[in-house]
Amino acid sequence: MSPRRQEFPEVLRNLLTTISGGVAAESHPFPPPGANGSPIRNDLQRPPVAQVVSVYGSRDGQPHLFREGEDYVLLDGAQRQTIEWQDDAQLPDPGTLIHVNYYPESAQPVLTDVNIGSVVRTLSESIALELARLYAQLEVVYQSGFVDTASGSSLDKVVALLGIERVAGGRAAGEVEFTRSPGSRGTISIPAGTRVITADGNVEYETTGAVTLAERQNTIRVVARDLEINDPLPADTLVVVPVPIAGIAGVTNPAPTAIEAQDETDDELRTRAKNFLHGSERATLGAIKEAIARQGITADVVEPADTPGLVEITPHVVTEEQRTRWPELQQRLLTAIEESRPAGVFVTLQGAQPPREVNLEIRLTTRGELLEQDLRAAQRAVREGISDYFTRLPIREVGSINRIVGLTLGVPEVQDMRLLSATWSVDGTVENVLNTSTGELEIGGFPTVLGELHIADPNLPTLLDVTISYPENEDPPDEPEIQAALADALAYLNEVNAAEPASDASEAERARRVVSYGKLLHVLPLPGKPGASLEAYDDAAASGTAPTLPDETSVAPYQVEFVLTLESGLSRILSRAADGDYALTPFERLSLAGVEIEEGTADG
Numbered sequence: 001m002s003p004r005r006q007e008f009p010e011v012l013r014n015l016l017t018t019i020s021g022g023v024a025a026e027s028h029p030f031p032p033p034g035a036n037g038s039p040i041r042n043d044l045q046r047p048p049v050a051q052v053v054s055v056y057g058s059r060d061g062q063p064h065l066f067r068e069g070e071d072y073v074l075l076d077g078a079q080r081q082t083i084e085w086q087d088d089a090q091l092p093d094p095g096t097l098i099h100v101n102y103y104p105e106s107a108q109p110v111l112t113d114v115n116i117g118s119v120v121r122t123l124s125e126s127i128a129l130e131l132a133r134l135y136a137q138l139e140v141v142y143q144s145g146f147v148d149t150a151s152g153s154s155l156d157k158v159v160a161l162l163g164i165e166r167v168a169g170g171r172a173a174g175e176v177e178f179t180r181s182p183g184s185r186g187t188i189s190i191p192a193g194t195r196v197i198t199a200d201g202n203v204e205y206e207t208t209g210a211v212t213l214a215e216r217q218n219t220i221r222v223v224a225r226d227l228e229i230n231d232p233l234p235a236d237t238l239v240v241v242p243v244p245i246a247g248i249a250g251v252t253n254p255a256p257t258a259i260e261a262q263d264e265t266d267d268e269l270r271t272r273a274k275n276f277l278h279g280s281e282r283a284t285l286g287a288i289k290e291a292i293a294r295q296g297i298t299a300d301v302v303e304p305a306d307t308p309g310l311v312e313i314t315p316h317v318v319t320e321e322q323r324t325r326w327p328e329l330q331q332r333l334l335t336a337i338e339e340s341r342p343a344g345v346f347v348t349l350q351g352a353q354p355p356r357e358v359n360l361e362i363r364l365t366t367r368g369e370l371l372e373q374d375l376r377a378a379q380r381a382v383r384e385g386i387s388d389y390f391t392r393l394p395i396r397e398v399g400s401i402n403r404i405v406g407l408t409l410g411v412p413e414v415q416d417m418r419l420l421s422a423t424w425s426v427d428g429t430v431e432n433v434l435n436t437s438t439g440e441l442e443i444g445g446f447p448t449v450l451g452e453l454h455i456a457d458p459n460l461p462t463l464l465d466v467t468i469s470y471p472e473n474e475d476p477p478d479e480p481e482i483q484a485a486l487a488d489a490l491a492y493l494n495e496v497n498a499a500e501p502a503s504d505a506s507e508a509e510r511a512r513r514v515v516s517y518g519k520l521l522h523v524l525p526l527p528g529k530p531g532a533s534l535e536a537y538d539d540a541a542a543s544g545t546a547p548t549l550p551d552e553t554s555v556a557p558y559q560v561e562f563v564l565t566l567e568s569g570l571s572r573i574l575s576r577a578a579d580g581d582y583a584l585t586p587f588e589r590l591s592l593a594g595v596e597i598e599e600g601t602a603d604g
Contacts, residue, residue, distance in 0.1 A: 012128035017101040021109030025099040046104040047081030057098035167264040173225040174257030181249040182385035188213040188247040242294040291336040314350040357451030364457040365416035378413035390450040399441030461591035475527040485531040508542035517574040518549030551577035
């Protein structure tokens with residue numbers, strides 16, 4: 001129980017009661033032991049009682065004088081020893097002590113003149129004033145020992161026990177903006193001390209205050225400060241939350257950071273110390289996992305059952321940048337693991353392994369009256385939501401089809417969706433991982449990341465760009481003729497793909513929905529090479545009499561490149577026959593974005 005400060009009136013009353021033969025500051029717990037409901041009673045120790053002078057205690061954490069007749073009464077009886085608290089009283093704080101001054105009937109005072117102006121009263125007031133000052137100083141000393149109540153240099157000494165020092169001016173700081181994940185609901189709390197880092201992990205900031213995203217709020221900003229002395233950062237460089245927050249899709253600093261001249265305030269230091277205590281897990285498996293996550297790396301952390309004291313860590317290298325910088329990342333990872341591993345535990349770092357990429361094909365049905373920019377925003381929201389889902393999916397867990405459907409339908413512009421396929425590649429073989437009977441993506445047991453996300457929306461076509469290069473000594477291609485031929489071919493493809501293929505469709509029928517470099521060259525008119533009908537080619541292929549498709553050598557010295565760009569951001573480049581074919585998703589539409597003819601850049 002914390003000590004309670006006694007103010008001047010209470011100290012003076014205690015002195016005068018003692019001098020005049022009464023009982024001063026007799027303490028009683030509130031409520032008393034065994035009290036069960038109303039009425040609450042405290043029994044005094046020296047009955048019978050002639051008069052209760054005062055009852056002091058704590059109310060709402062502050063010293064309080066309770067009122068006789070309103071808060072409590074002295075019960076009449078043979079002993080006159082019981083204080084009873086009234087039902088409508090201002091009661092003391094539960095779990096605190098009350099201090100009662102009273103005169104027993106047996107009191108025989110030696111000094112009785114305690115009136116204002118008397119010698120006894122004047123001396124008592126002087127002593128009480130000094131004692132009240134001591135109580136105030138003791139309260140300050142007591143509060144200086146706790147992180148919640150200490151301030152100034154006292155707070156510096158308290159947090160020093162945790163190895164924390166007040167951040168002096170001269171470090172970079174600025175605002176960071178957190179963005180809500182598409183389809184997430186409810187409020188999202190972002191605690192003070194949340195770490196954000198640069199993409200390379202070399203610079204780390206932490207937020208100085210706690211903020212909360214309201215139900216329908218998509219972004220929120222909070223000040224973050226550099227943990228070390230580094231140069232200020234340009235805008236959009238603090239883009240990684242190493243320990244993910246549920247419902248948060250991303251973070252960035254909209255403006256450059258700047259050197260802050262002001263020292264860390266008491267409130268900021270107090271908050272940072274508390275967060276250190278909350279996140280100061282050390283020498284545990286959880287601490288190792290958090291240390292790995294802070295480096296922006298995912299990994300398998302395994303304790304072999306047959307080898308106590310051994311922890312095996314297999315990091316996952318996802319991006320090309322991580323593969324390039326792996327020696328540097330590996331050293332940082334080893335340092336972080338060494339600082340967090342338990343004593344006596346041997347940690348082995350296995351070779352980096354890439355996770356398996358899960359490729360998804362999704363068909364959306366969006367509202368037809370929407371503007372094109374709204375449709376693009378809807379696809380972007382779907383893409384970000386699914387990407388965030390895979391980022392937060394625990395390692396080696398199965399995926400939920402219902403969760404992906406819910407995230408997609410949570411975008412207001414989307415009326416319906418269908419998950420057409422989910423595949424990954426194992427040793428060069430494409431395997432299906434979509435199990436509609438269980439509602440799961442069968443990816444459990446393997447580390448995974450989202451690979452290609454193919455989103456088809458009939459309201460937003462996939463764009464085809466064509467670039468043709470030819471040497472100076474050759475005739476230029478006829479651009480209007482090329483555009484007309486491609487427009488006819490795309491119209492045919494869109495008609496073929498305007499419905500789902502029948503379950504018993506032949507391979508020849510399914511091949512009509514496949515776009516290849518050779519098929520596009522087949523319809524393309526070039527000098528010395530007339531264009532041909534794509535429909536006629538598919539009909540011939542279905543009958544087994546398909547002509548040989550041209551390739552890059554057939555059209556030399558002309559060089560042709562086709563680029564298919566989806567609204568989801570994916571692009572497929574077809575510049576030679578060896579490039580993989582592009583299979584249209586049912587209901588996907590193609591549109592010619594442009595034809596560019598370049599002179600003098602092809603090999604003659």
